[in-house]
Amino acid sequence: MSAMSETLLELREISCARSDGSLIFSDATFDVKEGDVLVLRGKSGAGKSTLLKCIAHLNVYKGEVLYRGRTPKAIGVPLFRTRVLYVPQRPSLLPGTPKDFFNTISSFSARDPKGSRLSKKGEQTPAPDLNQAVEVGRSFGLDDELWDREWSSLSGGESQRMVLAVAIGLDAAEVLLLDEPTSALDPQSSNSVETYLTSELKSPDSTLKAIVWITHSEEQGRRVGTRFVEITPDGIREEPNVPEV
Numbered sequence: 001m002s003a004m005s006e007t008l009l010e011l012r013e014i015s016c017a018r019s020d021g022s023l024i025f026s027d028a029t030f031d032v033k034e035g036d037v038l039v040l041r042g043k044s045g046a047g048k049s050t051l052l053k054c055i056a057h058l059n060v061y062k063g064e065v066l067y068r069g070r071t072p073k074a075i076g077v078p079l080f081r082t083r084v085l086y087v088p089q090r091p092s093l094l095p096g097t098p099k100d101f102f103n104t105i106s107s108f109s110a111r112d113p114k115g116s117r118l119s120k121k122g123e124q125t126p127a128p129d130l131n132q133a134v135e136v137g138r139s140f141g142l143d144d145e146l147w148d149r150e151w152s153s154l155s156g157g158e159s160q161r162m163v164l165a166v167a168i169g170l171d172a173a174e175v176l177l178l179d180e181p182t183s184a185l186d187p188q189s190s191n192s193v194e195t196y197l198t199s200e201l202k203s204p205d206s207t208l209k210a211i212v213w214i215t216h217s218e219e220q221g222r223r224v225g226t227r228f229v230e231i232t233p234d235g236i237r238e239e240p241n242v243p244e245v
């Protein structure tokens with residue numbers, strides 16, 4: 001293995017405009033390295049969700065995003081999106097069941113147009129396993145039967161945990177882009193999500209290597225974060241690491 005803290009993402013002068021041409025934010029330039037939990041903060045409407053969607057190539061933007069030194073287009077956008085996975089805050093508009101959703105995304109992850117360049121040397125990328133996602137769901141307190149329910153029939157907190165269980169169970173993402181992942185959860189469920197994600201990140205066998213995490217909770221930010229980036233109208237700045245109290 002090469003040295004620790006490999007660079008996974010490089011953002012270079014990302015800016016994003018509204019349809020009227022006014023800028024939502026500009027000059028987002030930072031790297032995401034292995035082991036980072038980069039907490040993204042800012043007022044409501046500052047552009048946090050928009051920035052995550054730009055990183056995932058789900059929004060039109062100016063500037064450049066590189067994943068392991070390559071552009072999303074060079075990798076193939078559907079595959080790139082499984083490696084750098086945006087996890088929405090509200091999945092309620094999805095059609096079908098969580099199981100359907102898992103299978104649809106699995107098919108993107110299996111479709112690897114550039115062959116083995118992204119997988120570990122000599123290894124075939126294994127097909128995602130629904131059982132693994134169901135396992136993760138159990139650790140978040142989700143009953144197995146929920147996988148066959150329509151998204152629209154799940155509670156806000158159930159669907160929020162379900163989307164996370166899918167994202168982790170796919171076992172394809174090296175970087176998760178989490179958009180207020182526990183906003184609808186009670187403290188206990190929220191804690192199980194935090195614990196699961198941070199221990200996954202520390203496990204050497206895990207595919208997951210870094211997280212960009214939007215939260216409005218200072219406390220949660222302090223519990224999970226290793227780096228802190230704030231979006232303000234004046235620009236995007238990284239804050240010095242606040243020492244543990």
Ligand SMILES: Nc1ncnc2c1ncn2[C@@H]1O[C@H](COP(=O)(O)OP(=O)(O)OP(=O)(O)O)[C@@H](O)[C@H]1O
Nearest residue numbers: 018019024042043044045046047048049050051216
């Ligand atoms: N599709 C869109 N069309 C027009 N404006 C948009 C669109 N998406 C986002 N915006 C605007 O871009 C700005 C940033 O929105 P965004 O959702 O990224 O903010 P946020 O920081 O994530 O906010 P919150 O904390 O409330 O979730 C807002 O002014 C929003 O109204």
